[in-house]
Amino acid sequence: MYFLNVIDHFSAAHRLCGYEGVCAQLHGHNWKVRVSVGCESLDEIGMALDYGIIKGMLGAILKLLDHEYLNDLPLLAGQNPTSEIIARIIFEKMAEGLEPYSAEIKAVEIYESERSSVIYSHA
Numbered sequence: 001m002y003f004l005n006v007i008d009h010f011s012a013a014h015r016l017c018g019y020e021g022v023c024a025q026l027h028g029h030n031w032k033v034r035v036s037v038g039c040e041s042l043d044e045i046g047m048a049l050d051y052g053i054i055k056g057m058l059g060a061i062l063k064l065l066d067h068e069y070l071n072d073l074p075l076l077a078g079q080n081p082t083s084e085i086i087a088r089i090i091f092e093k094m095a096e097g098l099e100p101y102s103a104e105i106k107a108v109e110i111y112e113s114e115r116s117s118v119i120y121s122h123a
Contacts, residue, residue, distance in 0.1 A: 001038050001039070001040060002038065002039045002040075002042070002048040003036050003037070003038055003106060004036070004037045004038075004039065004048055004049060004051065004054060004103075005034055005035065005036050005037075006034070006035050006037075006051060006054045006055050006058055007032060007033065007034045008032075008033050008055070008058050008059060008062055009030060009031060009032045009033060009062070010030075010031055010033070010062040010063075010065045010066040010067075011028065011029070011030045011031070011066060011067055012028060012029065012031070012065050012066065012067060012068050012069070012070050013026060013027065013028040013068075013069050013070065014026075014027070014028070014029075014069065014070035014071055014081040015027065015071060016080060016081070016082060017071070017080050018080065029112045029113070031065075031083070031086070031110055031111060031112055032110070032111040033058065033062060033090060033108065033109070033110055033111075034107075034108070034109040034111075035054065035058055035090070035094055035105065035107070035108050035109075036105070036106040036107040036108075036109075037049060037054055037094075037098065037103050037104070037105055037106060038103065038104050038105075038106040039102060039103045040102065041102060048103070049101055049102075049103045053101070057093075057094060057097040057098070058090075058094065060097075061090055061093045061094065061097075062090075065086070070086070075089065076089065083110045083112045083116075083117075083118045084118050084120065086110055087108045087109070087110045087118050087119070087120035088108075088120045090108045090110070090120075091105055091107075091108040091120050091121075091122075094108065106121060107119050107120065107121040108120050108121070
């Protein structure tokens, strides 16, 4: 199995509902997002999947989140905009986008700071 990884980022504001702490207040992050795509085989020129395809898909998803107030986004369907929920949504959107290819999303890692991240995967 080949794992292709792409990193991108987005900036957005949110607040955590039901949380007892400072993150219950409006604040923002510069999230870093890493997606890992798995491919079993290579094409005739020795590539698993063009990085441009993965970058384009991830960029289109992050454009929906960038510079938004996440609590109000229909994309989150009223869910609490935690890093965990955001990672799962990106995973699901990437899975949909990869359907035409011989590839599947393996993991999405979201960094809400340089020292804190969450990974969502169907391990």
